[in-house]
Amino acid sequence: MNDYKTTVGIEVHCELKTNAKMFSNSLNNYGGVANVNINEIDFALPGTLPTINQYGVELGIKAALVLNCTINKKVVFDRKNYFYPDLPKGYQITQARNPIGVNGYVEIEVDGKKKKIGIHDIHLEEDTCKSTHADTKSYLDFNRNGVPLLEIVSEADMNSPEEAMAYLEKLKELLLYANISDCKMEEGSMRCDVNVSVSKTDKLGTRTETKNIGSISSVGRAITSEAARQIQELEQENEIHEETRRFDEKQERTILMRVKETGNDYRYFPEPDLPPYYIDETYIDEVRKTIDVMPDKRRSIYLEKGISLVNANKLIQNKPLSDFLLGLEDIDLVIASNLLLGDISSYLNKTEKKITETSLTQAKLREVVMLLKENKITNKVFKDILVDLMETDLGISEIIEKKGIKTISDESALLDVITKVIEANPESVKDYHEGKDRAIKYLMGQIMKETKGQANPALVNQLLQQELAK
Amino acid sequence: MNNLELSIKEIHSRLVNKEITPLDLVEECYEKIEAGNHLNSFITLNKSEAMEYAKELSSQEVETDNLLWGIPIAIKDNISTKDIRTTCASKMLENYIPIYDATVIEKIKKQKMIIIGKTNMDEFAMGSTSRTSYFGSPKNPVDPTKITGGSSGGSAACVAGGLVPLSLGSDTGGSIRQPASYTGIVGMKPTYGRVSRYGLIAFGSSLDQIGPMTRNVYENALLLNTLVGKDHRDLTSAEKEIEDFTRLIGQEVKGMKIAIPKYFVSDIVSPVIIEKLNHVVELLKANDNTVDYIDMKYLDQAVTLYQIIAMGEASSNLARFDGVKFGYRSESSSTVEEMYENTRGEGFGKEVKRRIMVGSYLLSGDNAKTYYDKALMIRNAMKKEFDKVFKEYDFILGPTTTTVAYRLDENLDDPTKSFMDDVLVIPVNMAGLPGMSIPMGKDQENMPIGLHIIGNRFEEAKMYQLAYDLENKLK
Incomplete structure (x- = not known):
């Protein structure tokens, strides 16, 4: 069974640290009281139009820089159309055709071996409402709707749970240090979907997608269990199907959510409300300068x-x-x-x-x-x-x-104490002269006690030796 | 009391001279509307608020430098008006009351104009006859058995019928100009980006534009002055210096170069309409203007492009009407999917559903490349074709429509026919150009015929100059 090779690709969504939402000027702040950071645009009221949060774009460029991507100088958005109650407009504004960054990489190190993990693209988009379900009712919190998201799509370059975890740690570190995102997986400001396939040959096997895993270590465990499951299926001569799964932490295994419909059709087209615009090298350089x-x-x-x-x-x-x-x-x-x-x-x-x-x-x-x-x-x-x-x-x-602390570093004050201690402990002085190591430690201790630990030990040692030699 | 028949300038001087108050004007509007034959041009009347506001204005000093002060206006029902029901002539929004004003409404209120009501239209502006309205068709004031055209049919009818002096329409593929032509008034679709779309309930976002519909050219220019300007809430609105669109009005049109694409005078157009256009050509030539009949590519593709681009965009723009947040919701559903299906199935009319389905199909999978992407390419080529003509010519002229307004019960069985009503006006939306319709005569049955003036981008003032000149000469 060890001759199977596991291949992993990861999609990461992280929330950008902006003040406002991506396409409206209400606050980017959720987690508190529901539905307070909302305006007519977030609510998709008829006739409203999106605008572009320039700082969100700036953070996208920053991410492209730290992830070694080629930056797309044409900033342009598309609509991704689908129906879901958490999607007020009935479409998500995203970058399907011209992502802000492409062809990047991050370098990871596992067991002392360095490896570059390719980044297919990174693109800007907006988050959806947060839905909660209770009894027969569903509730929507629009505070999250429109929060700027950066989606980072890796190449299928990882071959072990360790590499996947190292990749995520690295990504997190970079985004955090560039002040792009908080990357808190436990709070949902960073979310991962993991694509796993196994194969005995160079030809990649059919992959499954495991969604919304809660922590980096869970990602590792999810990959381990999903790869094992796929190998078992293949060994039993079953086929692997393209499907969406989730990781059950308690059962330590992935569970089928839904079989992927072939050719899921999002009817992408260029967002007509946001005309494309161009950024230049000077601007990119300015952004580069803001990177820690x-x-x-x-x-x-x-x-x-x-x-x-x-x-x-x-x-x-x-x-x-x-x-x-x-x-x-x-x-x-x-x-x-x-x-x-x-x-x-x-x-x-x-x-x-x-x-x-x-x-x-x-x-x-x-x-x-x-x-x-x-x-x-x-x-x-x-x-x-x-x-x-x-x-x-x-x-x-x-x-x-x-605080009345005497930093006894002036020699005369110290010498007074040392003389006093020497005079009070003739036995120890005698022991010292007889070559007993213990004696000097004892005397040091007495001096430090006298000075309430405020004396500089190195100096005390030096002065004590000097006095004892007299 | 026939103040509403006076020109805006005359009304204004009566207001200034304290002969009348805004309340007199508003009362006269509602008297006329309530007198019975309001042509079904309104979906919602704003009576109590309008009267109250008129009273408030009547106790104030008239702004002598503001010709539009206290003047009643009607608003197409796809423009968001705070606290005034905005239905888009759809069951879907039958009870929808917006919480915000469109940018143009803010501007109109700032000008202290008085909103009389919301006008009838094709449902979600989808149609060219206003017959797709959930609230029934408006009627043509010239002959109530005839269509008003559409989609801004109510806005055309209320002005043509003398119920209000001014109205706002919107134009995605001729929806201001074509009903203006059918009812014998002046309608301007400004350059794309000239007027903010914030608050205009989107149909085809890359084509939609709000514009003025008025009784004459001067008042049209005057109203456009109020509507324009860069809006930070609409990134497609253009940054332009403030200008007075009436400034060239009255100047003689001489030595200008005018092009008439041969397609606009081909056999798709009624002979009686060509006849009127020929008369206009003679008038222009008599004043030392050149008129050339030219070949222009792509014009015959416009309807196809429109069907792909406008419906593609519409299928996405209308996705928000899902019963979750506002508007109609079907109650008889047990799952979310069922709720979507029932809400949209019951809330939208036939034509809207047809267009959403066609639009969704056109954007699906590989179709996006086969149709939508290709349509954008041809649209771009068409734009360049217009640019080429405007390098040499000041204006492009043609008839606004191929026929005059037909009977309300005519052509009901052919959904593609209605697109052909707009065949001559759609190219202007594709190219983002300004276009206007002014009356140029009537047929044997007294039905109005419109002249279509197309200008170069942001040259509305020059168009008004020509339009005013011809308006006088055609009297």
Whole structure:
């Protein structure tokens, strides 16, 4: 059974982060009270006309850029006609003939092997109403109707669940980092339909489509189970039919929804209400300039600066933290990333805040990292000042002063403590001179206790050795 | 009290001189309409609101620089009017009351004109006789046994019958010009993009255009002044500098070059109509204008193109009438599919269903390439053919229709006949050009005959100049 090759292609829909809907000026915001972000255009009242959200188009171009697509400079929309209660106009405005981007790719890495996954096209369209069903009634929420969507159609270039998952992770990372979409699968702002086929030969087998899978890991499991099902069918000499299926998480298998009608007829034609227009290189360049540093680039900077792969990936997965480090590449990123992923993350989790909602500035972080690096403060001090650092606008020295913390880094003050400890512990001093290692650790401990952990340990060690040698 | 028979200028001066008030005008409108023979030109009257507004205006100062201040107007029932029922002459929208005003309605209200009512038409503007209306046919004021033409039949009839001085129509394939010709009034379909379509219930989106229907050329230009302008809600509307369409009116038409396509005077046109056109040609020539009979390609393809493009677009535009959100819903259904079928089956009339089905077929699968895409190519070629002519000529002339208005009970059994009523006017919509019809005479039975003037894009002012000149000479 292992001689079957699995082939996977994925269609991803993601919602664009715009203020307004794609073809009307009501707000792009749903999830709250139903049917508040709606106007006569969303409701498809007779006589209304669509307009184009230019920022939506801009995000489409941005996506085309980060997904290495060729950009279609003619911006033009089509109507896709079908009847469904969640589709108020009876047609969806989409880009069937001239998608905004074509022939792109993303690079993935699975088990250390790099692979390019082709992107057939990406196109702009509008979302439908959200329907819910209760008893014998159905309800429509028009807030979602008209929300800008980007559909990303991959080539059938993936051959394993792992590759499919890596592709989705990568896509998510890119769209998130380019500020194109939130890509929250659990909230439906990113949705996947997966096409799977198996074959023993180079000729692709008949594919099935599994719709609306809830998470990236589910995509992997859905592919595994669907490929296994198809192989089993073929082994029993049954045919695979083109059909639409869904993945049942509990049963861990895909379930038939409907058999595909041959030649589903959407009667596409150019949207006559939206005249085509052209974009030029200058505009594309302007859009290019708005793109943040992409995750691959960030990852390579992190690794170059000595951050571990694990921590580098943790930072990438937490875009606000990674963004916070933009422009701080000259400081010690190992210390900085340890702070961000350690105490600062704990604080943020505990207080349920975003880093941008705190008083921590890049300048403050830069200063703290310098102080730690130069041993002018200890980790203990950092922990003590953390809350003030996050919640007040005070400078670091002001916080330290206010809290009465003595950052004992001036030698004379330290020397006083050291002398005192030496005088109080003649036994240990004797042990030290007899070559017992324990003794210096004990003395260090006593000094740190005296200084409430505020002394710089490296400096203490150096001064203690110096005093003991006297 | 016959104020409504006066010209707008005369009415205005009476208003300014406080001889009459807007309320007098509105009352006179409704008296005439209610006197019995209102020709079934209205589907909905806006009486109480219009009277109230007229009273309000009557207590205000007349805007002396606004000739249209306080003037009654009728609106075709496919233009969205807030709080006034807008039916498209269909059972589907029999009880539909819009929550918003079309852009042209906003403009008309800003001008302080008074909306008298919504006029009868072919259902969803699909037809050329106004006989597909769910509310019965309007009647031709010249001879009530005859059709008004369509689809803006009610808007033509109420102006021709003297019930209101002005009305708005819409024209997808002749729907302003052809009824104007049949009833003996002036109708202008402006350049595509000249007037915002926001609020015009779409039939063929790439062809539809709203335009003025009036008793004479000057008042037509005056009303167009109010309607035009770029609208951010309609991306197909054109950015143009504000102009006064009456500005060339009165200037003599001399030394102009006029083309008459041979197809427009071929044997498809009644001899009596050709005769009238010949007279116009003589008048023009007498004033040092050149008139050439020219060959133009594609004109005979126009009806076929129209059937493909307008019906294709219509099949999609009318998909929103599904019983889910507004309009008619059939109650006797147990599934959503059944509800769709019953709602659309019961809510739409025969002609509308026929066109939706033809349009859906034409866009289906490979047909889209065989028919729709090819039609767009020929449409483009036709456009270029017109551009070529306008490089050399100022105007293209011809008759508006091939015959005069026929009997209300004539040609009812042949759905393709009605398309032939528009054979001479459809090319203008295909090319997005402005076209207007003005009366050029009558036949032996006193039925009006229209002259069709086609201008280059955005040259409406020049068309009014010619139209006004001929209007005077033909008196």
